[in-house]
Amino acid sequence: MQTATLTRQSTGTVPAPAGPPTRRRLDRLPAACFALLAVGALVAFLVYPTYPNYDSYYSLLWGRELLDGVKPSFDVYRAPTQHPLAVFFGAGLSLLGDGADRVMIAATFVSFLLLAAGLYRLGRVAFTPAVGLVAAILLCTRFDFAFLAARGYIDVAYLAAVIWAVALEASRPHRGTSVFVLLALAALMRPEAWLLSGAYFLWMFRGSSWRQRGLYAALTWIGPAIWVSLDWWATGDPLFSQTHTSELAGSLGRNKPIGEVPGLAVKYLINLDKAPIFAAGLGGLALAVYLVPRRVSAPAAVWGVGLGTFLLIGLAGLSVIDRYLLVPSLMMMVFAGVAFAGWSMLEPGRVRTGWMAAAGILALAAVAYTVPRISLTSFDTDLRFRGESHTALEQVLAAPAVQRGLACGPVSVPSHKLVPDTRWILDRGEAGVYARADPEGGAQPKRDIGRLPDRGVALFVVNRTAMLRQAIVDSGDDPLDSVPAPGWVRAATTPYYAAYVKC
Numbered sequence: 152m153q154t155a156t157l158t159r160q161s162t163g164t165v166p167a168p169a170g171p172p173t174r175r176r177l178d179r180l181p182a183a184c185f186a187l188l189a190v191g192a193l194v195a196f197l198v199y200p201t202y203p204n205y206d207s208y209y210s211l212l213w214g215r216e217l218l219d220g221v222k223p224s225f226d227v228y229r230a231p232t233q234h235p236l237a238v239f240f241g242a243g244l245s246l247l248g249d250g251a252d253r254v255m256i257a258a259t260f261v262s263f264l265l266l267a268a269g270l271y272r273l274g275r276v277a278f279t280p281a282v283g284l285v286a287a288i289l290l291c292t293r294f295d296f297a298f299l300a301a302r303g304y305i306d307v308a309y310l311a312a313v314i315w316a317v318a319l320e321a322s323r324p325h326r327g328t329s330v331f332v333l334l335a336l337a338a339l340m341r342p343e344a345w346l347l348s349g350a351y352f353l354w355m356f357r358g359s360s361w362r363q364r365g366l367y368a369a370l371t372w373i374g375p376a377i378w379v380s381l382d383w384w385a386t387g388d389p390l391f392s393q394t395h396t397s398e399l400a401g402s403l404g405r406n407k408p409i410g411e412v413p414g415l416a417v418k419y420l421i422n423l424d425k426a427p428i429f430a431a432g433l434g435g436l437a438l439a440v441y442l443v444p445r446r447v448s449a450p451a452a453v454w455g456v457g458l459g460t461f462l463l464i465g466l467a468g469l470s471v472i473d474r475y476l477l478v479p480s481l482m483m484m485v486f487a488g489v490a491f492a493g494w495s496m497l498e499p500g501r502v503r504t505g506w507m508a509a510a511g512i513l514a515l516a517a518v519a520y521t522v523p524r525i526s527l528t529s530f531d532t533d534l535r536f537r538g539e540s541h542t543a544l545e546q547v548l549a550a551p552a553v554q555r556g557l558a559c560g561p562v563s564v565p566s567h568k569l570v571p572d573t574r575w576i577l578d579r580g581e582a583g584v585y586a587r588a589d590p591e592g593g594a595q596p597k598r599d600i601g602r603l604p605d606r607g608v609a610l611f612v613v614n615r616t617a618m619l620r621q622a623i624v625d626s627g628d629d630p631l632d633s634v635p636a637p638g639w640v641r642a643a644t645t646p647y648y649a650a651y652v653k654c
Contacts, residue, residue, distance in 0.1 A: 181271055181284055188267060188291060192260045195301065199534040202252050202541045203303035206231040207241075208571035210305070211251060214241025216580075222385045224581040225395070228589040229567040232392050233385075235377050236339035237305045252575065255303050262308040263300040267291060269314035270481060274488050276322040277446050278439070281492035282485070289428055289484040292521075294530060296477075301534060305340050306474055312337040313344065313453070313478055320351075321449040327355060327363065331370035338374025342392075343460045343475065345375055350456050412465035416458060419473035423480040424487075425524075427517035432483030435490035443496065447489075454482035540617055541572065543647035548576055550643030553608055556652030560607025563587050565622035565633045569610065606653045609639055614647040 203211065209231055213223035217238065225233050240258075244251040267287045274283030290296060300307050316333035319326050334351060337344035348371045355367055383389040421429045436454075439447035457479035465471045491514055494506035547553065557577070564573055567586045574584045587609075611633055612622040622633045635641070639651035 181280065181287075184284065184287070185264070185268060185271075189264055192264060192300075195297075196257060196260055199301060200253070200538045201256055201301045201303075201534055202537065202572075203255050205568060205571060207237070207255060207303040207305065208252070208575055210234065210237035210241040211245055211255065212241070212571055212574055213238045214243070215245040215578075217242045218245060221580070223381075225382070225385050225391060227570075227581055228586055230395075232395065233381070234305055234340050235381050236336065238381070252303075256301070259300045259303045259305075259307050262311045263297065266296075266307060266311040266314060269311055269318050270484065273314060273318040273321055273450065274485050276318060277450055277485070278443070278489055278493065279495040281495040282488040284488075285492045286485045286488035289487060290481070293424065293428075293480075293484075294525075295423060298530070298533075302537065304474075306477055309337050309340040309344070310477055310481065312340070313347065314481060316347075316351075317449050317453050321446075324449075325355060325358065327359075328366065328370070331355075331367055335370045335373050339377060342375075342378070343457070343464075343478070346460050346463075347453070347456055348374065350452070409462075409466050412462055412471060415465075415471060416461050416476060419476045420480055420483060423473055423476060424483050425521055427513075427520050428487045429483060431487035431490040431513060431517070433486070435486035435488065435493065436483075438493055439486065439489045442493070450482045450485050454479050454486075457482070536616055540614070540621075540647045543645035544569070544572055545576055547610070547643045547645045547648045547650050548573065550650065552642035552652060553650045556608045556642055556650075556654060559652070559654035560605065561585060562608045562610060564610045565612060568621040569612075573610065608642075609635065609651045609653075611635060611649045611651065612647065613644065613649050617647050 202208075210233075213225070213233060216223050223233065223238060224230070241251075241255075244254055244258075247254055267290055270290050271283040271287040274280075274286040276283075296307070312333045316330045316337070319333070320330050330351060331348065334344055334348040338348055352367050352371045356364060359367065378392065379389045382391040385391075388394065424432060436447070436451065440451070457476065461471075461475050461479070464475055491510045494503045494510060497503040497506070561582065562573055562577065562579070562584045564570060564584065564586055566588045570584055570586055574580070577583065612618045618633070635649075635651050639653045641649060642652040643650045
């Protein structure tokens with residue numbers, strides 16, 4: 152009777168190497184897949200000319216304010232949480248002028264390519280090349296992640312930094328400085344990385360010299376230190392990001408009772424990974440812990456820290472959203488890679504053959520489950536809306552009558568959603584554009600019909616989809632903020648927006 156033998160860890164042996172031609176073909180497969188992914192990213196960038204999301208546009212605005220010698224306006228109405236590295240990156244991009252927003256999208260696409268390569272690398276060094284390739288393919292089939300890249304979310308760069316840090320550590324345990332540097336970069340993009348850096352510092356403390364410990368401590372604290380310092384300098388409150396995020400989460404209804412958080416964690420992971428991959432990930436994790444516990448330690452540790460961080464975020468009263476589980480969801484893809492391709496860790500035999508057959512059946516079942524639930528039309532519609540609506544906004548603001556009206560007063564928009572885009576296009580400061588939904592309203596008194604200034608430019612949304620996304624976005628928003636008032640003259644229209652002027 153044949154028995155299966157694990158490679159490397161349990162026996163110290165590896166399967167007989169394939170012949171040189173076969174080996175070269177296998178080595179070329181990941182490179183070919185990466186080249187195909189890069190071409191696809193380039194095509195998507197050109198075919199769907201999207202623009203940064205709400206948070207990323209604010210990073211560009213705050214970066215431009217830094218270059219102008221103005222303190223970043225972190226405390227404007229419903230501003231997102233600032234991320235220092237994004238602000239500094241936005242400052243550099245703002246030197247490029249109007250095209251900086253598209254360059255930011257290009258940079259995010261590059262980050263997505265690095266993320267896919269990092270996930271492959273992690274699966275390869277922790278388990279086998281086949282596991283890494285499956286994990287990377289699963290990432291590319293989870294369109295939510297590619298969609299984040301198409302909208303310029305900083306999460307993609309953050310994930311790339313974290314995954315490469317884990318991959319480097321998995322390839323050579325106790326690697327040290329290079330891992331700390333990547334985690335420090337991640338810590339300047341999202342505060343969740345603070346816990347990852349702290350956990351890694353504790354891992355590295357034993358066996359390091361005091362000089363190394365000093366360097367590691369500095370790299371661990373550089374993220375929080377810069378974050379707190381920037382908040383303190385810009386707002387006078389070193390904990391502004393934490394308090395502002397808590398208040399914003401409450402106003403948007405994103406904070407949840409701690410008792411609901413564990414259930415939400417499972418729900419969000421299933422939404423991010425999809426049910427078949429989530430189930431395969433749990434099975435792959437169990438298999439990896441049983442068969443190769445040492446090799447699974449790095450991804451399993453990051454998965455555990457990610458889940459723990461999500462629970463702490465809920466406990467702190469911050470926004471409980473699925474984006475805070477992106478790192479654990481990526482680890483689930485690696486574990487799913489073990490379920491689908493973990494047979495490659497075994498010597499040839501009946502167990503390996505049986506595992507391959509079962510994995511094939513599981514893969515077919517996952518495809519059969521997933522394909523009917525994918526709506527490529529909805530992705531196409533959404534991406535086209537995001538590109539076309541931005542172009543329409545530029546067109547309506549560039550109309551001659553609107554340009555003349557800009558000299559008469561500020562620009563008002565229905566809700567906070569259009570503020571950063573409008574400010575960026577017009578190169579206006581905090582006082583130059585405001586949301587009529589803002590209770591402060593740019594110091595304008597509330598009127599019977601909307602919150603309009605005495606004069607200036609008032610922007611209104613005339614498209615149904617745009618109305619739901621950019622005008623009446625919260626249950627508390629006043630519909631009258633989207634209704635033109637008497638005395639205002641329509642100056643320009645596009646399929647998405649209408650601009651009224653009063654001088």
